Amino acid sequence: AQSVTQPDIHITVSEGASLELRCNYSYGATPYLFWYVQSPGQGLQLLLKYFSGDTLVQGIKGFEAEFKRSQSSFNLRKPSVHWSDAAEYFCAVDPYSGGGADGLTFGKGTHLIIQP
Amino acid sequence: DAGVTQSPTHLIKTRGQQVTLRCSPISGHKSVSWYQQVLGQGPQFIFQYYEKEERGRGNFPDRFSARQFPNYSSELNVNALLLGDSALYLCASSLTRGVREQYFGPGTRLTVT
Numbered sequence: 001a002q003s004v005t006q007p008d009i010h011i012t013v014s015e016g017a018s019l020e021l022r023c024n025y026s027y028g029a030t031p032y033l034f035w036y037v038q039s040p041g042q043g044l045q046l047l048l049k050y051f052s053g054d055t056l057v058q059g060i061k062g063f064e065a066e067f068k069r070s071q072s073s074f075n076l077r078k079p080s081v082h083w084s085d086a087a088e089y090f091c092a093v094d095p096y097s098g099g100g101a102d103g104l105t106f107g108k109g110t111h112l113i114i115q116p
Numbered sequence: 117d118a119g120v121t122q123s124p125t126h127l128i129k130t131r132g133q134q135v136t137l138r139c140s141p142i143s144g145h146k147s148v149s150w151y152q153q154v155l156g157q158g159p160q161f162i163f164q165y166y167e168k169e170e171r172g173r174g175n176f177p178d179r180f181s182a183r184q185f186p187n188y189s190s191e192l193n194v195n196a197l198l199l200g201d202s203a204l205y206l207c208a209s210s211l212t213r214g215v216r217e218q219y220f221g222p223g224t225r226l227t228v229t
Contacts, residue, residue, distance in 0.1 A: 004158075034217065043120075043206055044159070044220040051216075090158050094216065102172045103149050103161025104218060 002027050004093050006107035013081050014115045021076040021110050023091030032094040033074040034104065035065055039087045047089075050074060051097070061085070086114045118143065120209050120221035128227045129197050137192045137224045141209030147171075148190040149218060150182055151206040159206055165190055166213040194226075202228045 005024045013019050025031060032051050036044040048059025055067040065076045074091060088111050092104040121140045129135050141148050147166040151159035164172035165184035184190045188209075194201055204225050208218035 032216065036220070041225075043222040044208075046217055046219065049217050092158075096214070100172065100214065103151065103164055103174060104159075105161070106158030108156075108158050 002095060002105070004091055004105050004107040006089075006091055006110050008110045009108070010111045010113065012113040012115055015083055016080050019076075019078045019081045019085070019112070021089050021091075021112070023074045023076065023107060025072050025074070025091075025093050027072075027093065027095050029097070030067075030069060032097050033065075033067060034092040034094070035059065035063070035074075035076045036090045036092060036106075037061075037087050038090065038109075044090065047076070081112075081114055083114045083116070086112055088112070120207055120219055122205075122207050122221040122224050124224060125222070126225045126227075128229060130229055131197055131199060133197050134193065134195045135197060135226060137194075137205050137207075137226070138189065139192070139207030139209075139221060140189045141207075142219055145209035145211050145219075146188055147210045147213055148184055148188065149208045149210070150190070150192045151208065151220075152176070153204040153206055153223070154200075154202070162192070171213055197228045199228050202226060 034049045035047040038044045050067045088109045090109045091107040123138045149164040150162040153159040161174040163182045168184045179195045182192045204223040206223045207221045210218045
């Protein structure tokens with residue numbers, strides 16, 4: 001079945017340490033890929049997106065993500081986290097790569113906790 | 117520039133009632149999508165509207181309906197509310213038909229008692 005998997009429900013990272021959040025998808029073709037962040041009680045903010053081309057994409061707030069076709073993965077990274085990065089992170093796919101109208105499919109999210 | 121706006125912010129309804137949620141997209145965006153996010157889950161797609169027509173629908177019952185107005189704003193209606201409809205309802209706008217990147221509003225928190 002087509003799906004988006006975020007294997008880690010919770011991740012705890014010390015402030016200043018590096019971060020990697022995992023995302024795997026199972027679709028026949030390479031979908032468009034996105035990472036969103038959601039602070040408590042808020043809507044979703046787009047961090048970065050991948051449509052095609054360079055497999056390492058840069059986003060806002062110092063985040064980057066790497067698309068690996070062979071692993072069907074789109075992992076989010078940040079070299080040094082700040083306390084303000086504590087939030088819920090969602091990986092999402094557009095399985096029709098801009099050609100459909102069935103919305104984004106989201107993973108279940110990873111809750112990021114920052115330790116002082 | 118204003119982002120996506122939604123109203124109301126919070127809403128409490130009783131089972132069996134009906135509710136209408138409103139969304140105004142980013143200026144220039146012609147497509148609006150609605151999502152339901154229950155606690156602890158990722159958002160689930162409900163509808164996409166483009167140029168006032170329904171272009172996509174997720175796996176939701178007919179109690180859910182929506183419409184888009186000439187100014188591209190949108191309303192989501194839910195009839196015969198159930199306890200399980202309690203969720204954060206998110207509106208997202210995008211420039212054109214087709215998903216590409218979507219920009220989300222702050223959501224409406226609906227509580228059904």
